[in-house]
């Protein structure tokens with residue numbers, strides 16, 4: 001009975017609104033907001049008016065016990081957006097207070113940054129976007145998405161290349177494949193090769209590493225003479241999407257069980273070459289693969305890169321987490337040797353990518369990581385400076401590119417530069433030249449910038 005009354009009232013309202021349309025019988029459908037698609041995410045979406053929305057950034061898995069700083073990623077679709085007047089979107093509940101420009105797309109393929117004039121921060125440090133959209137369906141996101149489907153689409157483009165082998169060494173907790181890409185020249189003898197181990201997307205919404213990997217892999221498969229030399233002398237092992245379930249779920253930092261895989265490399269106390277039996281299987285798959293590469297009698301891994309992206313002020317460039325420091329600073333010979341390798345690698349990358357596009361290395365990397373269950377800790381405890389293991393943090397802002405903001409192709413270029421820097425790392429002659437180039441622009445005397453730990457951002461790594 002109640003529902004019948006409701007239906008009758010609704011019918012009357014619809015009839016009245018049709019009558020009041022002065023002959024215009026075309027009802028304008030209301031704008032809606034949804035995040036029910038791959039990597040989509042939003043909490044409450046409150047409509048304040050036909051062109052005004054309040055969107056609430058969600059906790060991963062709507063788990064309100066997670067730290068506020070984990071609230072960062074959002075990705076929505078507006079349907080029936082108004083196109084003859086600006087739409088205003090206020091973003092509430094973000095765990096970060098930095099200003100940034102979100103992006104939008106009318107087809108989920110071509111993405112555009114909002115203009116700085118279209119994005120302001122209100123007195124509560126909430127981001128306010130005001131934009132007149134030109135099409136009624138529009139996707140809006142915190143940063144360029146890169147979904148599991150995007151990864152599989154990319155893999156279909158490169159599969160079959162004779163330098164590439166795509167393996168599935170294991171599966172995620174939800175049964176998705178954890179892809180492993182092996183890139184090398186199979187006709188070149190293994191015994192003289194260097195092994196490079198890379199993993200990305202442990203934190204699911206940090207999409208920059210996926211663009212970097214496309215640039216790296218494309219350059220390795222480009223057929224250039226540099227690529228041929230590198231593939232003849234190296235084996236690349238790349239896990240492109242570590243936390244695939246989190247990516248699909250639209251999480252920022254964790255798995256669907258709210259696990260932060262970055263800090264779950266729990267060493268087995270009886271043999272630190274192994275991890276505890278209760279680590280999430282995504283961690284186990286990556287670590288066991290790395291362990292196999294170190295124990296199978298082939299050349300050991302000598303570079304291990306852990307790819308991330310960090311929230312930050314808009315003018316912070318890509319940066320690194322090198323560990324330890326010099327013997328003069330009180331570190332051991334082995335610690336200082338790792339430090340030296342890490343700084344040399346940063347120099348080489350700066351020389352290839354552009355020293356003005358990377359933050360200078362800190363003066364002292366500290367030893368705190370060694371007490372935490374990070375991937376780099378496993379590498380260090382077991383192999384010391386034999387493996388140059390380091391986290392790279394890309395950023396989302398305009399640093400190095402102002403007035404425009406970083407775009408996926410910039411990060412793909414970082415990937416191409418990374419391939420060359422890796423080649424330089426193994427070539428003493430090239431390394432010497434690159435070091436000179438980098439030294440002229442990077443001030444080794446600089447201390448950590450003010451935003452570095454404890455103020456830095458993504459990789460507080462808890």
Ligand SMILES: [Zn+2]
Nearest residue numbers: 203308309458
């Ligand atoms: Zn991260």
